[in-house]
Amino acid sequence: MTRGYLSIIVVLAILAALPFLVASNVVLNFVVFVLIITLTAQGWNLLGGVGGQNSFGHAAFFGTGAYVSAMLQVHYGVNAWVALAAAIAGGAVVGWIIGFLSFRAGLKGSYFALVTLAFAEVLRILANAMEFTGGAAGLLLKLDTGFWNLQFSSRAAFVWLALFFVALALFISQWIANSRFGAHLVAVRENEEAAKALGVDVLAVKLRAITISGAITATAGCLYLQYFLYIDANIAYGVWISIEALLAAMVGGRGLVLGPIIGAFSLHGLGEVTKLAAGRVPGIDLAVYGAVLILVVGFAPGGILGLINKLRFRGRPRPEPEKAATPAPKTEEAA
Amino acid sequence: MLEVETVTKRFGGLVAVDAASLEVRKGQIVGLIGPNGAGKTTLFAVIAGFLKPTSGRVVLEGEDITGEAPHIRARLGIARTFQIVQPFAGLNVRENIAVGAYLRHRSAADAHAKADAVAHRVGLGEDLAKPASSLTVAGRKRLELARALATEPKLLLLDEVLAGLNPSEVRDIVPVIQAIREDGVTILMIEHVMQAVMNLCEQVYVLSQGRMISEGAPEKVCTDPQVVEAYLGKGAAERLARMETGHA
Structure with a gap:
């Protein structure tokens, strides 16, 4: 338990020190962007990784976070911090609604994934069509740097801001991993019927997970807005962010607290390196993502962290003799 | 009851x-x-x-x-076990049982202590850290029992x-x-x-x-003839009875 917190603090310390060591705006820009992806993926990881409910539409939460904050600031002149709080609440509400509609209907696996994708697409089309959301032109936030406006002229400040929220999500995830809610969530992922028999309210657990997940990912959407000061429907509700979210979590190690951050930095680090190496081949980084995903799914289903754990225990006597050859329990007819 | x-x-x-x-x-x-x-x-x-x-x-x-x-x-x-065992395969034995224990214990420490106690009671005390998927059939049956018991x-x-x-x-x-x-x-x-x-x-x-x-x-x-017939077929009770008397 303490080891979990220790590794979180080490990772956070390294990232927090980065702006002191590197002055390059290109690098800091990269770090901010990847931290936003990390936060998005942390939201996904709680629901998809820990809870096993694979969402393909986390854009719904990311976009809601971005749009709620943008609309409040642009249309009503609401303070950026208040707008952020409202955006987080908005993400939670959208999460709860999507969860209520799909989990109550008993949707699981690919059906749940498709429904979440559909919700995100509906929101994207609505945001693209309605005047209130800026339509196809999107929404532009007025440049006005200052702490109270959640806008910073220095990139380093934004690194720390994003890092603060990533840290918060890390600690929340770690806390959940050691809690009753976490145990219930994992039980639901592993075997819903058995979980029910042990008194787990499966629907309530899933709803809680998707609500928190929505809130975390909405925060990421809001940070995106504050950093780039512009969103439109294809950015905020685009399929790209849904894919980024699940890709980072799966490549890093799904269900693990540090999975999303490791995955996001590895993937985007690799993407940048390929772009540098391959020069101007458009889309080469995406091809690399695809290849990495195939490799992970095929050879390291536990992601990078899962692979590291496996290699660490290789050669050492395993904690117990593997009894994989156990005959399958006699499946007698249902009497 | x-x-x-x-x-x-x-x-x-x-x-x-x-x-x-x-x-x-x-x-x-x-x-x-x-x-x-x-x-x-x-x-x-x-x-x-x-x-x-x-x-x-x-x-x-x-x-x-x-x-x-x-x-x-x-x-x-009411706690039940499943005929076809349903372990949480990705978890170890202690975590499996703890899911049941969380029903009446809020904190992780209490739930894990309860899980350990129940594991010892059903004879899984040595296997607490093993992944559930590595248990033998007998072990999995015990795990089913332990999880159900942990709900008190x-x-x-x-x-x-x-x-x-x-x-x-x-x-x-x-x-x-x-x-x-x-x-x-x-x-x-x-x-x-x-x-x-x-x-x-x-x-x-x-x-x-x-x-x-x-x-x-x-x-x-x-010895109920109806039960014997349900298992062995119609007329079995009568044949059995005849065999008994034949031997006597």
Whole structure:
């Protein structure tokens, strides 16, 4: 338990020190962007990784976070911090609604994934069509740097801001991993019927997970807005962010607290390196993502962290003799 | 403690359970036996809330619980095991049992302490850190039992916890079940291993083709012609009786 917190603090310390060591705006820009992806993926990881409910539409939460904050600031002149709080609440509400509609209907696996994708697409089309959301032109936030406006002229400040929220999500995830809610969530992922028999309210657990997940990912959407000061429907509700979210979590190690951050930095680090190496081949980084995903799914289903754990225990006597050859329990007819 | 009142469960045109009733009194170990396909597991699923009966009532301690969801029944004190074991394969033994323990213990420390205690009680004390997927069949059956026990039930429904075990494993686990009863847990068990049924149960119900065909003490039920016929076919009781007298 303490080891979990220790590794979180080490990772956070390294990232927090980065702006002191590197002055390059290109690098800091990269770090901010990847931290936003990390936060998005942390939201996904709680629901998809820990809870096993694979969402393909986390854009719904990311976009809601971005749009709620943008609309409040642009249309009503609401303070950026208040707008952020409202955006987080908005993400939670959208999460709860999507969860209520799909989990109550008993949707699981690919059906749940498709429904979440559909919700995100509906929101994207609505945001693209309605005047209130800026339509196809999107929404532009007025440049006005200052702490109270959640806008910073220095990139380093934004690194720390994003890092603060990533840290918060890390600690929340770690806390959940050691809690009753976490145990219930994992039980639901592993075997819903058995979980029910042990008194787990499966629907309530899933709803809680998707609500928190929505809130975390909405925060990421809001940070995106504050950093780039512009969103439109294809950015905020685009399929790209849904894919980024699940890709980072799966490549890093799904269900693990540090999975999303490791995955996001590895993937985007690799993407940048390929772009540098391959020069101007458009889309080469995406091809690399695809290849990495195939490799992970095929050879390291536990992601990078899962692979590291496996290699660490290789050669050492395993904690117990593997009894994989156990005959399958006699499946007698249902009497 | 538990009353099942004329429960019927239909799947389309198939009547899996047909107006079956049974009663379990506090502190008893009651057996539910019957040939394959008799509807025993279906009846269990109705008692535990996994299936809604087409008609009939399930009453726990005087309260009608027919409409309650499985997790509510677990809170009320009904725990079940599954005939086809359902471990949380990705978790280790302690974590598996802790899921059950969390029902009555909020904090992780309490739940894990409870899990450890229960594991020792069913003989899984050495395997706490093992992944559940690495357990043998006997180990998985014990894990089913441990998880159910960790919820601190009043009524334990055991669905063939002895099936697939060899005789020495059966001998090992029978005292465990006796000890559970001595701690004040009432038990209703589906079992095919007659040696165990004879040893453990004071009351036995026999289900055949969805109907309750016999009930009583195990010795009495075993000689009931209707029960013999349900297992061995029509006329078997008569032939057996003739053989007996022939030998005498």
